[in-house]
Amino acid sequence: xxxxxxxxxxxxxxxxxxxxxxxxxxxxxxxxxxxxxxxxxxxxxxxxxxxxxxxxxxxxxxxxxxxxxxxxxxxxxxxxxxxxxxxxxxxxxxxxxxxxxxxxxxxxxxxxxxxxxxxxxxxxxxxxxxxxxxxxxxxxxxxxxxxxxxxxxxxxxxxxxxxxxxxxxxxxxxxxxxxxxxxxxxxxxxxxxxxxxxxxxxxxxxxxxxxxxxxxxxxxxxxxxxxxxxxxxxxxxxxxxxxxxxxxxxxxx
Amino acid sequence: xxxxxxxxxxxxxxxxxxxxxxxxxxxxxxxxxxxxxxxxxxxxxxxxxxxxxxxxxxxxxxxxxxxxxxxxxxxxxxxxxxxxxxxxxxxxxxxxxxxxxxxxxxxxxxxxxxxxxxxxxxxxxxxxxxxxxxxxxxxxxxxxxxxxxxxxxxxxxxxxxxxxxxxxxxxxxxxxxxxxxxxxxxxxxxxxxxxxxxxxxxxxxxxxxxxxxxxxxxxxxxxxxxxxxxxxxxxxxxxxxxxxxxxxxxxxxxxxxxxxxxxxxxxxxxxxxxxxxxxxxxxxxxxxxxxxxxxxxxxxxxxxxxxxxxxxxxxxxxxxxxxxxxxxxxxxxxxxxxxxxxxxxxxxxxxxxxxxxxxxxxxxxxxxxxxxxxxxxxxxxxxxxxxxxxxxxxxxxxxxxxxxxxxxxxxxxxxxxxxxxxxxxxxxxxxxxxxxxxxxxxxxxxxxxxxxxxxxxxxxxxxxxxxxxx
Numbered sequence: 001x002x003x004x005x006x007x008x009x010x011x012x013x014x015x016x017x018x019x020x021x022x023x024x025x026x027x028x029x030x031x032x033x034x035x036x037x038x039x040x041x042x043x044x045x046x047x048x049x050x051x052x053x054x055x056x057x058x059x060x061x062x063x064x065x066x067x068x069x070x071x072x073x074x075x076x077x078x079x080x081x082x083x084x085x086x087x088x089x090x091x092x093x094x095x096x097x098x099x100x101x102x103x104x105x106x107x108x109x110x111x112x113x114x115x116x117x118x119x120x121x122x123x124x125x126x127x128x129x130x131x132x133x134x135x136x137x138x139x140x141x142x143x144x145x146x147x148x149x150x151x152x153x154x155x156x157x158x159x160x161x162x163x164x165x166x167x168x169x170x171x172x173x174x175x176x177x178x179x180x181x182x183x184x185x186x187x188x189x190x191x192x193x194x195x196x197x198x199x200x201x202x203x204x205x206x207x208x209x210x211x212x213x214x215x216x217x218x219x220x221x222x223x224x225x226x227x228x229x230x231x232x233x234x235x236x237x238x239x240x241x242x243x244x245x246x247x248x249x250x251x252x253x
Numbered sequence: 254x255x256x257x258x259x260x261x262x263x264x265x266x267x268x269x270x271x272x273x274x275x276x277x278x279x280x281x282x283x284x285x286x287x288x289x290x291x292x293x294x295x296x297x298x299x300x301x302x303x304x305x306x307x308x309x310x311x312x313x314x315x316x317x318x319x320x321x322x323x324x325x326x327x328x329x330x331x332x333x334x335x336x337x338x339x340x341x342x343x344x345x346x347x348x349x350x351x352x353x354x355x356x357x358x359x360x361x362x363x364x365x366x367x368x369x370x371x372x373x374x375x376x377x378x379x380x381x382x383x384x385x386x387x388x389x390x391x392x393x394x395x396x397x398x399x400x401x402x403x404x405x406x407x408x409x410x411x412x413x414x415x416x417x418x419x420x421x422x423x424x425x426x427x428x429x430x431x432x433x434x435x436x437x438x439x440x441x442x443x444x445x446x447x448x449x450x451x452x453x454x455x456x457x458x459x460x461x462x463x464x465x466x467x468x469x470x471x472x473x474x475x476x477x478x479x480x481x482x483x484x485x486x487x488x489x490x491x492x493x494x495x496x497x498x499x500x501x502x503x504x505x506x507x508x509x510x511x512x513x514x515x516x517x518x519x520x521x522x523x524x525x526x527x528x529x530x531x532x533x534x535x536x537x538x539x540x541x542x543x544x545x546x547x548x549x550x551x552x553x554x555x556x557x558x559x560x561x562x563x564x565x566x567x568x569x570x571x572x573x574x575x576x577x578x579x580x581x582x583x584x585x586x587x588x589x590x591x592x593x594x595x596x597x598x599x600x601x602x603x604x605x606x607x608x609x610x611x612x613x614x615x616x617x618x619x620x621x622x623x624x625x626x627x628x629x630x631x632x633x634x635x636x637x638x639x640x641x642x643x644x645x646x647x648x649x650x651x652x653x654x655x656x657x658x659x660x661x662x663x664x665x666x667x668x669x670x671x672x673x674x675x676x677x678x679x680x681x682x683x684x685x686x687x688x689x690x691x692x693x694x695x696x697x698x699x700x701x702x703x704x705x706x707x708x709x710x711x712x713x714x715x716x717x718x719x720x721x722x723x
Contacts, residue, residue, distance in 0.1 A: 052674075056670065076677040077682050077685075080678055080680035092674075096695065164679070
């Protein structure tokens, strides 16, 4: 029996009076990579933020079950400590807080009460992750996302993922706005995270990243609903045809 | 003129007031008049010129109106008749730790003074109530000829130096509170650095208000002779008590030609303290004065560290932070007066308001006629933690010279929902995330502090965030 990490059941989400997610069902097993694709405005980012517990979004129906229990009542930090990670499409800057200091704090939040995180161990973790992503050690002394380029921000998200080693990583358009070299590095980061212990939900607009990271399953989200599912071949089909045929198909139903 | 000693110390006769050189246990009555001033001067056995200075200052205090820019109900609420103007908690003054009374030691232990002393401090002047109780100077400082003592001792032992410089930077008539201080001052620090001497270790004083309704009027005078350097640090905390307390210091710095003075303050007065301080420096030719000024506590702080750049090539800097939570108003700022050509100044002000707290930046950059080649840069950043809080900026520029570059930049930002969410999504609680964001905002200030102060300040911010969230 597969080990289900994430189970989304009949999820409905509103911002204000606007229903953005209109009934999603999705299951992600341990050790798999799922790609969630869809046109702009389909609700992809909303889903990722809801999974992390953004206060702006109200779940009006359905449930999100993570490792066997509902997380709807959990604060974002509790979800994080439980092993959920979101790579933001638009990460915030934290001026005055260096990347190293930020990472130390996030790790310390995970070491409350147990054996303390030694400086040597911390440095090892950070340097190892940075080298996998070809991040200049100088970047670790810069303030989090403050004055970072788009590509630098995405790499920093990947760095955090590799250091925190989440059970479930949700990557919200981490591939967008990158040149081919940067894309390859990001893909290497995702592959480094991929393991029999972890699950990854890769949210993307384009098929491009899937040339480097082969998903086990592809879901297509349109207007707040998953309208099509399949294997990696579905991504290739979408690359060829675009989302229009699916949208038209929906309109005629 | 002289008042009989029995009148001065009536309640405490048994403690041996009659010993001319011994300490007294003395508690003044509330309120302020010439008799109180006379008592203070008599107690301290001051020279006639200082006694006259005090009386003259008191007349100025009575005559002066409240500062015009501060017509607010908080300041008006000060009842000058309900304040003690001179007190001392200890009968003793010691240079070694063993001589310091036990209860005072316990307080200082919590502040970490002994460790600090061991680690890197040159001397500790710890002000407890209105009197200095502990004071040490390391031998190498003495060998260098550096004078570091409380102000009373400075006046007693180096009257000539004090008389030459005292009140030359801030005359009593400067404002109502400088007049009050001039009349009733007690304690504070006196530092004199000989020409060319570089004091490698920061000199440090802890101030502490401890008795109810007690005013503290310390008076600090730092004189850096040509080519010398000194870093002075004061950190303030105050224990909890219920009624308002007035703290009104006067700090005068004199940086002579090519000298460099850095003055670091972290004030964390309890939230019922009025902290009305006049701080001003004179920077002579090629001198450099830095005010590093942190305001975390108090009910109302009004403080505008100033540098009068009176010699060509002088440099003035103010780096300040202010934190105001519920019931607090930090009215802080800086003044740079360019009175010589090719002088430069930098003002960096950062403030955080939370839970209805209020911060104001009030600044002046003045360039006198004929002072060409002046450069001044002012930057004010305010962070608002919630919609109830408030921040205002009142910058004033008066430029009467040509070929001058004066820049001013001000920003107001809010701790955004997105930023908080981002940090929390990495596993930090709301309090931890807020603490991190605020500490990051203050980082340009904190990194200028010695390590132990940086740690203490970060801890203070964490405590503040804990107190006001949820």
